[in-house]
Amino acid sequence: MLYIIIAFLWLSVLFYLLLGGADFGAGILELFTSKVHKNETRKIMYRAIGPIWEANHMWLVITVVILFTGFPKVFTTMSIYMHIPLLLMLMGIIARGTAFSFRHYDAVRDEMQGVYNKIFRFSSFITPFFLGVIAGSTVSRRIDPNAVNFLDAYVYSWLNPFSFSVGLFTVAVCGFLAAVFIIGQTSDENERKRFIRKAKIFNIASFAVGGLVFITALLEKIPLVDWVFGNPVGITAFVLATISVFILWGIWNTNKTNLMRILAGFQITMILLIITWKHYPNIVLLKGGGYISLIENQVSDKTLNALGLALIIASIFVLPALFYLIYSFQKIKEDALKSH
Amino acid sequence: MNDFIAARSQMGLSLGFHIIFSCIGMVMPFFMAVSHYLYLKTGNEDYKNVTKAWSKGVAIFFATGAVSGTVLSFELGLLWPTFMEHAGPIFGMPFSLEGTAFFIEAIALGFYLYGWDKFNKWFHWFTGIVVGISGLVSGILVVAANAWMNAPAGFDYVNGKYTNIDPIKAMFNEAWFSQALHMSIAAFAATGFAVAGVHAFMILKKKNVEFHTKSFKIAVIFGTIAAVIQPLSGDHSAKFVAKTQPAKLAAMEALFHTEKAAPLVIGGIPDAKNQKVDYALELPGVLSFMAHGDFNAEVTGLDRIPKEDQPPVAITHFAFQIMVGLGTAMMGISFLYFIALWKKKNWLKQNWLLWLFAAATPMGFIAVEAGWVVTEVGRQPWIIKGIMRTADAVTPMPGIQYSFYLFSAVYVSLAVVVTFMLYRQIKMVPNLYDIPRQQTTVIKQNKIMTKIKKEEVSPVKI
Structure with missing residues (x-):
C-alpha cells in the first residue's frame, strides 16, 4: 500500500504541475502580453480555463493531505522551515483565486476590472515562483534542523540563488505549458501565430533559466549535473525530453495541437522524473547529509491502508468526472470553432 | 502579542472567515437547485434569473471558500506542526475523503456554472445537486476531524507515544454525529436567514418585487425549518458535551461550583475571582435537566477541574449566550412565519414580517461564529482533549504576529471586496435580469x- 500511496503522491504533484501549471501560466502569459493584445488574450484564456481552473487546484490539496496523513514528518519539516515561502505562496493562492472569480462575476464592469486583472497577473507569477523556490529548497540541503538562529533556520533555508532560479524556472515552464495549451483553443490565424510565438519564447526562456539553475547549482556545490547524468534513468529521460523538444519545434506550424500538448506535458514529466528518481525514496535533503525518507518515516499500516483505500476510491469517483469535464468543454469548443 | 496568542488568533481568524464561505457554498446550491427545478418545470423566466443570480453568488463564495480552505490545510502545519506530526496519521482519514468530496464539488461546479444551454437540461440541473451534496459531505467530514479533537479516539496514548492507531475509529469518534448534525443544520439556518433577509429588504424597497419574492420564498423555507429543528440538535449536543466534556459545559454555563439541581444561567457576567456570576437570570434545576434529563442531577462545575485544565470562562459563556439567544430569536421568527403561512395569511402582506427577516439577516452567521467559539475556546487548553496542550503544539518559528497581521489585512480586505461585490450584484438585478x-x-x-x-x-x- 505504501507504494500505491507514493505513486499517488507523485502523480498529484505531476498533475498539479501540469494542470495547475498551465493555469498559472495563463496569468503569466497575460502579464507578458503587450497592452494591445491583453484583452483578447484574457478572453481566450478565460474560455480555456474557466470551467476547469478550480478542479486543477485540487491536486495541491490532495498532495497536502497525502503528506500530512502518510508522511507527517515531511509535512511538518516543510511547514516549519519553509514557513515564509509557503506563506507567500498561500497569499498568491488567495489573491489569484479570488481575483479570477471576482473579475468574471463582478456585476459592474468598471475600473475595478483593472485592479482584479493586476492582482490576478501578479499572483499568477508569485505563486508558482514560490512553489519552485520550495521545491528547489527541498533538494539543496539548506534546511537545517539544528540551526540555532532565526536567519539560518527560517530564511537561509530557502533564500539562495539556486532555489530562486528553480522558482523562475517553474514560472517559465508554466508560461510554456499555458501557451502550448492555448494554441489549440483559437481558430483565429493571427491569435494562433501569437500564441505559437509565445510558446516558442517561453520554451527558450525555460532553457535559459534551466541553464541558470545548473550554473547556480555549480556555484552552490549542488551536484545537479550528477543527478541528471549520473544514472541511466536520468540520461534516458533527458534524451527523450530533448528529442521531444526537437519534434515540438518541427510541428509548430502544423495543426497537430494535441500532439504539441502531449509533447510539452511529456517534457515536464521527464524533468520531474529526473529529479525525484535520483533521490527516491528521500524527499527532503537536510543540511549536513541528513534526509527525510518516504520509506523510513512511515506511519502505521492501518493508516496507510485507510489512506490508500481512500485514494483508490477517490480516483474511481474523481477521474472519470474530471476527464468528462475536460472532454465535454473541449468538445463544445471544437464544435464552436468548426461552425465558424 | 506573543507567538502562541498570535498563532491562535490567526487560526481563529482563518476558520472564522472560512466557515462563512463554506456554509454559503454548501447550502446555496440547494436553493439554486430548487429554483432551477421550478424553472425547468414551469418555464417561468423569473426562476431562471433567480437561479443565475444565485449561481453567481455561489461562484464568488465557492472560490473564496476554496482558497481559504486550501490555506487552512497549510496553516495546520504552519502553525501547529507538533500537533500535525502526531494527529495527521490518526485523523487524516476524514481529510482525505473530504479532499475527494471537494474535488467532485469543484468538477460539478465547472459543469454547472459553464453548462447553461450546453448539456441536457436535467443533466445540467443534476450537476447543481451534486455541488450541494458534495459540499455538504465535505463539511460533515471536516467536522469529523474537529470532533476528534474534542473526543479523541482510535489510538492509545502510552508514555507520550501514540500507538495502536486506527484511523477509521478516529473518524467515527463519539462527537462526530452531534457536531456534524448541529453544524449542518446551522449552515442551513444561517444561510437561509441571510439570503431571505437580503431579499426581504429588497422587497421592502420595492425593487424587482417579483424576482425577490420568488427568491425569498425559497430561502425562507430552508432557513425557518432549519431554525426550528436546530434546538433539538442543540439539546442532543448539550447532553453529549455534559457527558464527555464537563469542563466545556461548566465554562459555557459559567458553573463555578458542582451542584445538584444546577440552574440555567441566562446572561450575566462571570466573575472568575469570586467564583460567581453577576446580574444573571437563573432558572433553578433547568441546567441539570438539560444536561442529564433530571432536574435534580448533579452537574460538574469548574471546581472539579484542575486550574490548569480550565477553559477561559467568560469568552465561552458569552459566546454560548449569544448563540443560544440568536438561535431562539430565529426560532421565534420562524414560528411567526409558519403561523402566517397556515393561519394568518394577511400577515404575509404586511411589512413588519419582512422587516423582521431583514433585521435577522446576520443573526445566523453571528450564531455560527459564536458556536464555533464555544466549541474551540471551550476545548482549551487542549488541542487534543486530555492528550496534547495547544501551547505544546505551536510552531517553533518566532514572529508569528506578523503573519497574523498579514492574514488579518488580507481577510479584512477580502471580506470588504466580497460584500462590495454582493452589493453590486443586487444593485444590478434590474439591469441584468429584466x-x-x-x-x-x-x-x-x-x-x-x-x-x-x-x-x-x-x-x-x-
Whole structure:
C-alpha cells in the first residue's frame, strides 16, 4: 500500500504541475502580453480555463493531505522551515483565486476590472515562483534542523540563488505549458501565430533559466549535473525530453495541437522524473547529509491502508468526472470553432 | 502579542472567515437547485434569473471558500506542526475523503456554472445537486476531524507515544454525529436567514418585487425549518458535551461550583475571582435537566477541574449566550412565519414580517461564529482533549504576529471586496435580469454568443 500511496503522491504533484501549471501560466502569459493584445488574450484564456481552473487546484490539496496523513514528518519539516515561502505562496493562492472569480462575476464592469486583472497577473507569477523556490529548497540541503538562529533556520533555508532560479524556472515552464495549451483553443490565424510565438519564447526562456539553475547549482556545490547524468534513468529521460523538444519545434506550424500538448506535458514529466528518481525514496535533503525518507518515516499500516483505500476510491469517483469535464468543454469548443 | 496568542488568533481568524464561505457554498446550491427545478418545470423566466443570480453568488463564495480552505490545510502545519506530526496519521482519514468530496464539488461546479444551454437540461440541473451534496459531505467530514479533537479516539496514548492507531475509529469518534448534525443544520439556518433577509429588504424597497419574492420564498423555507429543528440538535449536543466534556459545559454555563439541581444561567457576567456570576437570570434545576434529563442531577462545575485544565470562562459563556439567544430569536421568527403561512395569511402582506427577516439577516452567521467559539475556546487548553496542550503544539518559528497581521489585512480586505461585490450584484438585478426578457429572441439565435455579450455589455453605472 505504501507504494500505491507514493505513486499517488507523485502523480498529484505531476498533475498539479501540469494542470495547475498551465493555469498559472495563463496569468503569466497575460502579464507578458503587450497592452494591445491583453484583452483578447484574457478572453481566450478565460474560455480555456474557466470551467476547469478550480478542479486543477485540487491536486495541491490532495498532495497536502497525502503528506500530512502518510508522511507527517515531511509535512511538518516543510511547514516549519519553509514557513515564509509557503506563506507567500498561500497569499498568491488567495489573491489569484479570488481575483479570477471576482473579475468574471463582478456585476459592474468598471475600473475595478483593472485592479482584479493586476492582482490576478501578479499572483499568477508569485505563486508558482514560490512553489519552485520550495521545491528547489527541498533538494539543496539548506534546511537545517539544528540551526540555532532565526536567519539560518527560517530564511537561509530557502533564500539562495539556486532555489530562486528553480522558482523562475517553474514560472517559465508554466508560461510554456499555458501557451502550448492555448494554441489549440483559437481558430483565429493571427491569435494562433501569437500564441505559437509565445510558446516558442517561453520554451527558450525555460532553457535559459534551466541553464541558470545548473550554473547556480555549480556555484552552490549542488551536484545537479550528477543527478541528471549520473544514472541511466536520468540520461534516458533527458534524451527523450530533448528529442521531444526537437519534434515540438518541427510541428509548430502544423495543426497537430494535441500532439504539441502531449509533447510539452511529456517534457515536464521527464524533468520531474529526473529529479525525484535520483533521490527516491528521500524527499527532503537536510543540511549536513541528513534526509527525510518516504520509506523510513512511515506511519502505521492501518493508516496507510485507510489512506490508500481512500485514494483508490477517490480516483474511481474523481477521474472519470474530471476527464468528462475536460472532454465535454473541449468538445463544445471544437464544435464552436468548426461552425465558424 | 506573543507567538502562541498570535498563532491562535490567526487560526481563529482563518476558520472564522472560512466557515462563512463554506456554509454559503454548501447550502446555496440547494436553493439554486430548487429554483432551477421550478424553472425547468414551469418555464417561468423569473426562476431562471433567480437561479443565475444565485449561481453567481455561489461562484464568488465557492472560490473564496476554496482558497481559504486550501490555506487552512497549510496553516495546520504552519502553525501547529507538533500537533500535525502526531494527529495527521490518526485523523487524516476524514481529510482525505473530504479532499475527494471537494474535488467532485469543484468538477460539478465547472459543469454547472459553464453548462447553461450546453448539456441536457436535467443533466445540467443534476450537476447543481451534486455541488450541494458534495459540499455538504465535505463539511460533515471536516467536522469529523474537529470532533476528534474534542473526543479523541482510535489510538492509545502510552508514555507520550501514540500507538495502536486506527484511523477509521478516529473518524467515527463519539462527537462526530452531534457536531456534524448541529453544524449542518446551522449552515442551513444561517444561510437561509441571510439570503431571505437580503431579499426581504429588497422587497421592502420595492425593487424587482417579483424576482425577490420568488427568491425569498425559497430561502425562507430552508432557513425557518432549519431554525426550528436546530434546538433539538442543540439539546442532543448539550447532553453529549455534559457527558464527555464537563469542563466545556461548566465554562459555557459559567458553573463555578458542582451542584445538584444546577440552574440555567441566562446572561450575566462571570466573575472568575469570586467564583460567581453577576446580574444573571437563573432558572433553578433547568441546567441539570438539560444536561442529564433530571432536574435534580448533579452537574460538574469548574471546581472539579484542575486550574490548569480550565477553559477561559467568560469568552465561552458569552459566546454560548449569544448563540443560544440568536438561535431562539430565529426560532421565534420562524414560528411567526409558519403561523402566517397556515393561519394568518394577511400577515404575509404586511411589512413588519419582512422587516423582521431583514433585521435577522446576520443573526445566523453571528450564531455560527459564536458556536464555533464555544466549541474551540471551550476545548482549551487542549488541542487534543486530555492528550496534547495547544501551547505544546505551536510552531517553533518566532514572529508569528506578523503573519497574523498579514492574514488579518488580507481577510479584512477580502471580506470588504466580497460584500462590495454582493452589493453590486443586487444593485444590478434590474439591469441584468429584466433586460434578458427582451433579448430572448437573440438568446435563441445564438445562445453562447449572447452569454458572452451580456457579460460584456456594461450595464448602467450605479
